[in-house]
Amino acid sequence: MKKIPENYKIVLPPDRIQTRVRELGVKISEDLRGQSPIVVGVLKGACIFLADLVRAMEVPVEIDFAQISSYGDETRSTGRIKVLKDISTPIAGRHVLVVEDIIDTGRTLHYYLSELQLRNPASLRLAALINKPERQEYTPTIDYLGFTIDSGFLVGYGLDFAGMWRDLPGVYEVVEGQPKGHSPKARGHE
Numbered sequence: 001m002k003k004i005p006e007n008y009k010i011v012l013p014p015d016r017i018q019t020r021v022r023e024l025g026v027k028i029s030e031d032l033r034g035q036s037p038i039v040v041g042v043l044k045g046a047c048i049f050l051a052d053l054v055r056a057m058e059v060p061v062e063i064d065f066a067q068i069s070s071y072g073d074e075t076r077s078t079g080r081i082k083v084l085k086d087i088s089t090p091i092a093g094r095h096v097l098v099v100e101d102i103i104d105t106g107r108t109l110h111y112y113l114s115e116l117q118l119r120n121p122a123s124l125r126l127a128a129l130i131n132k133p134e135r136q137e138y139t140p141t142i143d144y145l146g147f148t149i150d151s152g153f154l155v156g157y158g159l160d161f162a163g164m165w166r167d168l169p170g171v172y173e174v175v176e177g178q179p180k181g182h183s184p185k186a187r188g189h190e
């Protein structure tokens with residue numbers, strides 16, 4: 001067992017996440033029955049969720065990854081988005097499922113979903129483990145949502161604090177000791 005700091009309060013226990021991920025996997029498989037979708041994980045945070053989700057899906061999948069950085073701050077409502085790594089799989093005419101760990105401001109997906117749509121996929125769906133409406137500027141349609149968590153600095157199950165804690169099997173809120181003035185990213189990353 002990993003030692004978890006005392007100021008980390010459990011928000012989503014591992015078994016609750018696993019149950020929900022299995023439900024989402026079943027629903028996605030029903031919707032994409034007979035298809036072989038391309039599952040696109042948004043690095044790095046989505047890696048854990050994606051790994052569990054594709055194993056809960058009954059349809060065969062291809063997997064690809066993108067990495068996107070956003071440099072937003074409170075004085076720049078639009079932020080700047082940069083694709084650090086794009087998917088390498090052609091998606092025209094294919095069913096695509098984008099997988100995210102968390103939707104915070106919504107900037108990342110607002111940008112990247114539009115990019116993917118320009119490539120004419122047969123369909124473009126979104127699975128997100130957590131939607132966090134508190135500071136949302138763009139709210140994409142979330143076809144498969146794990147949980148809504150209103151606020152808080154979250155770590156675990158892919159979510160990091162200064163690059164650490166993604167490996168925790170549950171999601172925790174850091175109840176004190178968060179980085180000060182952390183709003184380069186709304187969740188305090190980077």
Ligand code: PRP
Nearest residue numbers: 043044045102103104105106107108189
């Ligand atoms: C996080 C998260 C999403 C994005 C959501 O990624 O994984 O991709 O932020 O934020 P937004 O809705 O405000 O755009 P981050 O850029 O922190 O990188 P990481 O996944 O490597 O931690």
